[in-house]
Amino acid sequence: MIQLSVLLFNDFETLDVFGPVEIFGRLRDHYTVSFYSLNGGVITNQHNVSINTVSLSGIVNGTDLFLIPGGPGTRAQVDNIDLIELIKTISQQSTYVLTVCTGTAILAKTGLIDGLHATSNKRALAWVMSQGPDVKWQPKARWVIDGKYYTSSGVSAGMDMSLGFLQDRHGVEFARKVAYQIEYTWSEDKD
Secondary structure (H helix, E strand, O other): OEEEEEEOOOOOOHHHHHHHHHHHHOOOOOEEEEEEEOOOEEEEOOOOOEEEEEEHHHOOOOOOEEEEOOOOOHHHHOOOHHHHHHHHHHHHHOOEEEEOOOHHHHHHHOOOOOOOEEOOOHHHHHHHHHHOOOOEEOOOOOEEEEOOEEEEOOOOHHHHHHHHHHHHHHOHHHHHHHHHHOOOOOOOOOO
């Protein structure tokens, strides 16, 4: 089983999390999903969605997939040194790291994607770019792949990226079948 570990923080964006979770979570024969936060406990966002999480310290030696969502909470989290250091360690040890929307700013703050290609929410791109000035930002892409890092544009683009990830691992027909099952019109062109 492939473990998807989802980072949560207060004021995460709902669809950034639950779009990819819907996609990976329905593939129970392939993927398991767990939710983490800096200290564990209940995390709540602006939509009053509350999720019980486990402490990030519970991720030892990385994870298969590490998902970092965006949302208004990223503005505070980019300055949370303890969180940034844990994200850096976990990302270095994980097989793949996926970011949605302004979650890319948090990853950029670690320095791990300096010199790599990445993208983020187009409406917040200037701010995200300021968090990682040495990243090769792609202002038009829906999602970008550079090595083990998958970064996506705003909100719903996380679903497109997740399906793109499935395409890369399991083939395009597999990904299209998942999109069909959830009645989602997949933007297959990442560029």
